Amino acid sequence: MKKWIFSFLFGTTLFLNISAQDINLPAPDKTGGKPLMQALNERQSIRTFTKDNLTQQQLSDLLWAGWGINRADQKKRTAPSARNVQEIEVYVALPGGLYLYVAESHTLKQINNKDLRKLCGTQDFVAEAALNLVYVADLGKLGKKEGDEIKDSDLLSSYANTAFIAQNIYLYCASANLGCVIRGMVPKEQLAPEMGLRSNQRIILAQTVGVPQK
Ligand SMILES: Cc1cc2nc3c(=O)[nH]c(=O)nc-3n(C[C@H](O)[C@H](O)[C@H](O)COP(=O)(O)O)c2cc1C
Incomplete structure (x- = not known):
């Protein structure tokens, strides 16, 4: 009987932790791309997109470039972070749902199955593009508890930290067309x-990503 209860509980836990809706991203391709100076020369804001989705490889490379782990032994990342707190979370709003990028496992954890792209911005192209990244500061990592007052000044580092990730995304996009x-x-x-x-x-900024309309 004890054995049965144990295997039931263990099985349920496994089921709860590993959802069939999570996306295991392919390993990021850390080679190639355009030379840095060329990518900098081509970096720009784009606001007209096709309705095409990114491939899973592009999604993988995009997220790794933005906020992936590049020194696994130290759990450090492709973008800097004040005092290495790493409080910025990258949510990915895709047509099929909202996901959280988990850099350690390089997976997308499904939060819900709603298409939230339209709510990610006030401009029309936001709902049409392949995806929106939503940068969220988890102030729990900075000692704020639920219900605590959060002042604008508490978010200064989070804005700076987000900007570094966003620039990585800009450079990857320039490199990957x-x-x-x-x-x-x-x-x-x-x-x-x-x-x-x-x-x-707290939501800090959002970034729309997609295939540019020629
Ligand atoms: C903090 C910040 C907020 C921005 N917010 C918006 C925005 O809400 N909508 C938008 O279309 N562009 C936004 N932009 C993009 C700027 O308009 C754009 O970077 C600027 O026009 C220069 O163009 P470039 O990025 O092509 O060099 C924002 C840029 C920054 C740095």
Whole structure:
């Protein structure tokens, strides 16, 4: 009987932790791409996109370039972070749902199955492009508990940290012939509850990514 209860509980836990809806990204391709100086020369904001999706490899490379782990022994990443707190979380709004990028396992953990792209911004192209990245600061990592007051000044480092990730995304897009634009115009009050964010998490910026319209 004990054995049966154990295997039931263990099986349930496994089932809860490993959802069939999570996406295991292919390993990022860390070689090649355009030379850095060429990518810098081509970096720009793009606001007209086709409805095409990115391939899983492009999604993998994009997220690794933005905020992936590049020194596994130290759990450090492709972008810097003030005091190495790493409080920025990258959510990915895809047509099939909202996902959280988990850099350690290089997977996308499904948060819900809603298409939240439209809510990620106030401009029309936001809903049409392949995906939106939503940069969220988890202020729990900076000692803020749920219900604590959060002042604008508490978010200064998170804005800076996000900007580094966003620039990595810009450079990857330039290198991979994709388009993107970082955006401050985000209806945060509407989007945050749809994302299921806690009160000590704050949306910082969003970035639309897609295949540019020629
Ligand atoms: C903090 C920040 C917020 C921005 N917010 C928006 C935005 O909400 N919508 C938008 O279309 N572009 C936004 N942009 C993009 C700028 O408009 C763009 O970078 C600028 O026009 C220069 O163009 P470039 O990126 O092609 O050099 C933002 C840029 C930054 C740095």
